[in-house]
Amino acid sequence: MIRIAVADDHAVVRRGLRQIISEAGDFELAGEAGSADELLTLLRSRRFDLVVLDLTLGMRSGIDMLKHIKSEFPRLPVLILSMHAENLFAIRALRTGAAGYVQKEGAAEELLTAIRRIAAGGTYISPALAERIAGDLAQGGSQGLPHERLSDREFEIFRLLGSGKSVTEIAHAINLSTKTVSTHRRHILEKTGLHNNAEIVQYMISHQL
Numbered sequence: 498m499i500r501i502a503v504a505d506d507h508a509v510v511r512r513g514l515r516q517i518i519s520e521a522g523d524f525e526l527a528g529e530a531g532s533a534d535e536l537l538t539l540l541r542s543r544r545f546d547l548v549v550l551d552l553t554l555g556m557r558s559g560i561d562m563l564k565h566i567k568s569e570f571p572r573l574p575v576l577i578l579s580m581h582a583e584n585l586f587a588i589r590a591l592r593t594g595a596a597g598y599v600q601k602e603g604a605a606e607e608l609l610t611a612i613r614r615i616a617a618g619g620t621y622i623s624p625a626l627a628e629r630i631a632g633d634l635a636q637g638g639s640q641g642l643p644h645e646r647l648s649d650r651e652f653e654i655f656r657l658l659g660s661g662k663s664v665t666e667i668a669h670a671i672n673l674s675t676k677t678v679s680t681h682r683r684h685i686l687e688k689t690g691l692h693n694n695a696e697i698v699q700y701m702i703s704h705q706l
Contacts, residue, residue: 501612502548503518503528504548510551531554536548537569550575550595552590558671559579561649575594577590577599583600589652643691
């Protein structure tokens, strides 16, 4: 029996996952968490074979949480379940150590396929993402789009700037100083070739981010 921990800050999503997993027959939903702190407490309290992790747990960045899990539990496979499209986070999550990435809008069968493959020691990505990665490798592995040149922290701030938040609002939301956020913003503009927040917003719209 595959022992699974589920972490999502929406109770209705956890309820749906509980039903999907329980109906599979070969899985056991052995623990649930609604926050990053709850998940870490859960993982420290008992053994799990796999974690299904929402990419957004409250105000905690999913990528940061993934790094923490892989640092403390390096052999524990993590399947990312996200409302965000693959082109936004999947490759970042895989580079950070995720064993797979599934979108919430996908079918239940895809989630179960991903869990079984990861529990068997493999990885899971969609055919569309596999094709994109193969295309990148064929081109020498270059990061084609400007936003893919950003570090994880820069990308987090990039998205917040694109949502219309000010430097001060971002600093408060992710517990950084305004000076640090301003520095990140400068690096973002340099790496992407954009000039101001309005261009960041337009970029995110045009690239469906």
